[in-house]
Amino acid sequence: MKPLISSDLHARSEHNQSKPKLMFFGDPHGDLDPVIAAVERLQPEAIVLLGDIQARRPLHDELRPILDLTEIWFIHGNHDTDSDADYDNLWGSELATRNLHGRIVEIAGFKVAGLGGIFRRKIWDPQRPIEEAAFQSSDAMRRTMKREERWRDGISRKHRSSIFPADYQQLLQSGHSDILVTHEAPAAHPHGWQVIDELAETLGVQLVVHGHHHQYIDYLAEGLTTAAAPFRAFGVDMGSHLAWPTDPQNSTESEGPSQDLLDLAAEVFGVAAQDWLGKPHKLFDGQTPAAFATEGGSEKVRSILNAIRNGGVV
Numbered sequence: 619m620k621p622l623i624s625s626d627l628h629a630r631s632e633h634n635q636s637k638p639k640l641m642f643f644g645d646p647h648g649d650l651d652p653v654i655a656a657v658e659r660l661q662p663e664a665i666v667l668l669g670d671i672q673a674r675r676p677l678h679d680e681l682r683p684i685l686d687l688t689e690i691w692f693i694h695g696n697h698d699t700d701s702d703a704d705y706d707n708l709w710g711s712e713l714a715t716r717n718l719h720g721r722i723v724e725i726a727g728f729k730v731a732g733l734g735g736i737f738r739r740k741i742w743d744p745q746r747p748i749e750e751a752a753f754q755s756s757d758a759m760r761r762t763m764k765r766e767e768r769w770r771d772g773i774s775r776k777h778r779s780s781i782f783p784a785d786y787q788q789l790l791q792s793g794h795s796d797i798l799v800t801h802e803a804p805a806a807h808p809h810g811w812q813v814i815d816e817l818a819e820t821l822g823v824q825l826v827v828h829g830h831h832h833q834y835i836d837y838l839a840e841g842l843t844t845a846a847a848p849f850r851a852f853g854v855d856m857g858s859h860l861a862w863p864t865d866p867q868n869s870t871e872s873e874g875p876s877q878d879l880l881d882l883a884a885e886v887f888g889v890a891a892q893d894w895l896g897k898p899h900k901l902f903d904g905q906t907p908a909a910f911a912t913e914g915g916s917e918k919v920r921s922i923l924n925a926i927r928n929g930g931v932v
């Protein structure tokens with residue numbers, strides 16, 4: 619085990635990761651405090667929320683403390699159409715124009731493509747050929763509906779977070795992109811999709827980042843992809859974030875816990891983070907969280923930190 623040598627975890631985090639270009643945030647599900655705290659601390663050029671935002675007030679009101687600090691972008695998730703409030707606080711917000719779904723936008727020097735929502739069989743089962751989808755577009759679906767069946771004179775609220783073939787194909791034909799953000803996961807995930815990989819490869823992206831599964835996954839570190847894969851892939855847990863580009867000094871676990879884990883510990887414990895990371899704990903087989911994470915257990919340490927932050931007793 620390599621002990622933490624910094625006497626000030628905050629200082630170390632701030633020094634190594636000051637002003638990242640881009641930060642991607644996992645599904646907030648109504649709690650935007652971790653987003654605000656991380657942006658105030660790290661001051662990225664821009665952020666992307668990876669869906670399932672479910673803002674409790676209009677999104678621009680929720681994020682008002684950071685509106686002038688960073689550029690805010692998002693994709694929607696399946697839960698953003700759960701209720702009228704979920705829908706209106708996103709699509710009715712002053713930030714509604716920042717939805718990346720179905721398009722490519724240059725953000726902080728990167729071309730970022732977005733595909734929000736999820737696949738639903740009633741619209742398109744992506745394991746079947748795209749031309750066999752029940753509806754090619756939301757307009758095509760709307761035309762089959764009687765007026766009284768419509769929601770706000772359009773398709774149902776629920777299917778406004780379904781992925782239609784037309785949205786996918788529009789993105790597929792949009793040219794080169796550096797990064798693809800999705801709510802659904804790529805094929806290497808147990809619940810992922812080959813069509814996400816095909817989209818990523820057609821766009822020529824170097825990076826895919828997704829939400830939805832509430833799990834931090836570095837696909838390369840976990841052995842789910844290889845260094846020869848055409849793109850790197852990350853899943854981001856709810857309440858957590860990924861900074862990009864990653865700091866090469868902190869990208870391997872052999873030198874200690876990853877930077878984002880240190881950031882998360884600092885977020886949860888403040889000045890006591892170092893004490894917590896350096897104290898043996900039965901949940902980590904009697905090892906310290908820092909040692910446990912360094913030896914390949916970072917996912918468990920991250921889950922427990924998230925549980926503590928969300929009010930669990932550990």
Ligand SMILES: [Fe+2]
Pocket residue numbers: 645669670695696697801829830831
């Ligand atoms: Fe989701």
